[in-house]
Amino acid sequence: MLTNEMIAFIGAGSMAEAMIAGLVKNKIVAPEQIIVTNKSNKDRRDALQEKYGVLVTENMNFAVKEAGIVILAMKPKDIASITEKLRGQVTEKHVLMSVLAGISTPFLETELGIEIPVIRVMPNTSSMVGASATAITGGNFVTMPQIWMAKQLLSAIGQVYVIEEDEMDVFTGVAGSGPAYFYKLVEHLQKAAEESGLDPAICQDVAVQTIVGAAKMLEETNKAPVTLRENVTSPNGTTEAGLNALQKVGGCTAIEEAVKGATQRSKQLRSEFEAVRIK
Numbered sequence: 001m002l003t004n005e006m007i008a009f010i011g012a013g014s015m016a017e018a019m020i021a022g023l024v025k026n027k028i029v030a031p032e033q034i035i036v037t038n039k040s041n042k043d044r045r046d047a048l049q050e051k052y053g054v055l056v057t058e059n060m061n062f063a064v065k066e067a068g069i070v071i072l073a074m075k076p077k078d079i080a081s082i083t084e085k086l087r088g089q090v091t092e093k094h095v096l097m098s099v100l101a102g103i104s105t106p107f108l109e110t111e112l113g114i115e116i117p118v119i120r121v122m123p124n125t126s127s128m129v130g131a132s133a134t135a136i137t138g139g140n141f142v143t144m145p146q147i148w149m150a151k152q153l154l155s156a157i158g159q160v161y162v163i164e165e166d167e168m169d170v171f172t173g174v175a176g177s178g179p180a181y182f183y184k185l186v187e188h189l190q191k192a193a194e195e196s197g198l199d200p201a202i203c204q205d206v207a208v209q210t211i212v213g214a215a216k217m218l219e220e221t222n223k224a225p226v227t228l229r230e231n232v233t234s235p236n237g238t239t240e241a242g243l244n245a246l247q248k249v250g251g252c253t254a255i256e257e258a259v260k261g262a263t264q265r266s267k268q269l270r271s272e273f274e275a276v277r278i279k
């Protein structure tokens with residue numbers, strides 16, 4: 001086991017579950033080392049307990065007291081009420097991790113008013129299958145061994161990149177939100193297949209297999225995306241026609257706009273909370 005500390009999750013939604021699944025399935029920590037609390041949804045807590053063998057409680061203070069590592073995994077809008085409750089409960093001996101989009105490490109340090117090690121984390125839901133692209137950045141009171149520990153811990157859910165605080169918003173736009181762009185792409189690949197006359201019974205499978213195959217090629221051949229794209233594209237062939245149609249409707253820049261929109265929203269989320277809280 002990487003650590004003997006208990007890990008408390010505050011919030012039990014899809015992101016918390018994706019991380020718990022990765023940690024437990026990869027045996028990075030024992031299920032009994034994880035204690036999960038949420039606002040009021042007992043059914044959800046019970047479901048996580050049954051599925052992963054983790055401990056659950058409705059008492060956040062109890063979870064925090066038991067834990068060495070506290071992971072904030074509720075929505076950013078709930079940050080003010082949570083930091084208020086955490087004040088006096090968390091200490092400098094805790095490591096506080098936060099997966100909240102937009103919320104910075106200085107904000108959390110200021111809100112809690114103590115020299116607590118804070119690590120901002122941006123995973124994605126592919127954590128569930130150990131394939132997240134996760135970024136971490138440390139606050140003012142984090143030590144190198146704590147960053148190392150966080151990196152090892154989060155390696156259970158995929159690749160981990162240590163980056164700067166001011167890169168976190170764009171990382172969120174690229175990798176935190178990124179899976180959704182690909183799901184949307186698959187939705188439309190399936191829709192186009194159905195509308196163009198392919199047997200509906202196989203359309204979803206065909207769309208999924210196409211993206212899985214392309215992703216595997218990227219990962220396993222280590223070739224640049226541009227090279228792999230060129231390999232598919234015969235001069236004056238079908239792919240060229242498809243790519244030209246994509247380009248014509250702005251499909252190629254659409255993905256860049258998606259990243260910019262998500263990055264901007266991450267910055268906005270921060271200003272919504274920090275401007276009113278930091279004096």
Ligand SMILES: NC(=O)C1=CN([C@@H]2O[C@H](COP(=O)(O)OP(=O)(O)OC[C@H]3O[C@@H](n4cnc5c(N)ncnc54)[C@H](O)[C@@H]3O)[C@@H](O)[C@H]2O)C=CC1
Nearest residue numbers: 011012013014015038039073074075076078099100101123
């Ligand atoms: N879903 C995703 O792909 C990603 C989400 N995130 C971040 O993860 C966080 C959670 O997102 P999701 O899991 O998608 O949301 P969700 O809505 O599925 O889960 C939120 C959880 O927080 C709990 N909660 C709300 N208020 C609470 C309180 N006062 N005390 C304790 N628990 C409370 C809810 O009961 C729920 O279990 C967000 O801050 C988001 O920015 C980060 C990376 C990716």
Ligand SMILES: O=C(O)[C@@H]1CCC=N1
Nearest residue numbers: 100101172176177178
């Ligand atoms: O949509 C959101 O705000 C969260 C953060 C990154 C992915 N999901």
